[in-house]
Amino acid sequence: MNGHDELRMMLGGYALGHLTPAEEDRVRAHLDGCAECRAELAEIQPVADRLGLVDPAAHADRPLPAPDLGDRISRAVADEIEREGRDDLATARDRRRRVARWGAVAAAAVLVAALAGGVVGRATVPQAAPVPTEPIAVEVEDGGVTVESAALVAHTWGVELRLVGEGFADGETFRAAFRTTGGDLVPAGEFRGVGDASMSCFLQSSVLREDVTEVVVTDDDGALVLASTLADG
Ligand SMILES: [Zn+2]
Numbered sequence: 001m002n003g004h005d006e007l008r009m010m011l012g013g014y015a016l017g018h019l020t021p022a023e024e025d026r027v028r029a030h031l032d033g034c035a036e037c038r039a040e041l042a043e044i045q046p047v048a049d050r051l052g053l054v055d056p057a058a059h060a061d062r063p064l065p066a067p068d069l070g071d072r073i074s075r076a077v078a079d080e081i082e083r084e085g086r087d088d089l090a091t092a093r094d095r096r097r098r099v100a101r102w103g104a105v106a107a108a109a110v111l112v113a114a115l116a117g118g119v120v121g122r123a124t125v126p127q128a129a130p131v132p133t134e135p136i137a138v139e140v141e142d143g144g145v146t147v148e149s150a151a152l153v154a155h156t157w158g159v160e161l162r163l164v165g166e167g168f169a170d171g172e173t174f175r176a177a178f179r180t181t182g183g184d185l186v187p188a189g190e191f192r193g194v195g196d197a198s199m200s201c202f203l204q205s206s207v208l209r210e211d212v213t214e215v216v217v218t219d220d221d222g223a224l225v226l227a228s229t230l231a232d233g
Pocket of ligand 1: 007008
């Protein structure tokens with residue numbers, strides 16, 4: 001598994017076509033022998049493909065990504081710009097590498113990184129109308145957790161879970177995922193518990209609403225925290 005960590009970082013750039021031919025060859029050679037990276041690429045590629053087809057003029061109609069995720073990427077971009085400013089000798093190749101690195105975090109992050117970082121200079125305009133949400137019934141398995149509201153948003157690029165609740169153990173990492181009609185469990189991101197305080201999470205996936213049959217949130221140990229079996233989308 002030589003170079004796995006480094007090559008895994010390049011998958012976002014690979015999916016978006018941002019790598020040099022030599023780098024693409026390295027990634028391809030690694031993919032041949034690494035099922036983990038192949039699985040991650042399979043997850044990232046549909047979002048990257050959709051980005052490639054995006055018409056810049058249509059961007060104004062695009063729903064903005066979750067506010068917290070956007071903030072995180074914005075900070076990463078700001079940090080990157082600061083680093084670039086300090087490093088006058090950085091080559092174009094280095095810069096391209098850094099851009100590629102942002103893209104590999106997760107499918108949702110690829111989307112945001114490309115909007116915020118990869119397509120620098122393009123303004124995104126908040127959509128005028130509120131998006132329609134679909135309330136879902138949630139079964140809570142973790143006695144400490146209370147769900148105030150849970151809803152899905154069927155975006156054109158994938159489905160989003162909007163979760164408001166409290167009692168998610170302070171400092172613990174929770175992971176959301178969508179079960180597809182094919183039975184696969186596709187990650188929709190993670191969030192950190194803040195204990196008794198109320199928290200809102202926007203968890204996004206490139207899976208389309210119509211292909212989702214179940215929403216699952218698990219804790220640090222992989223134990224089920226809450227689940228929702230969905231009606232047909
Ligand atoms: Zn690998």
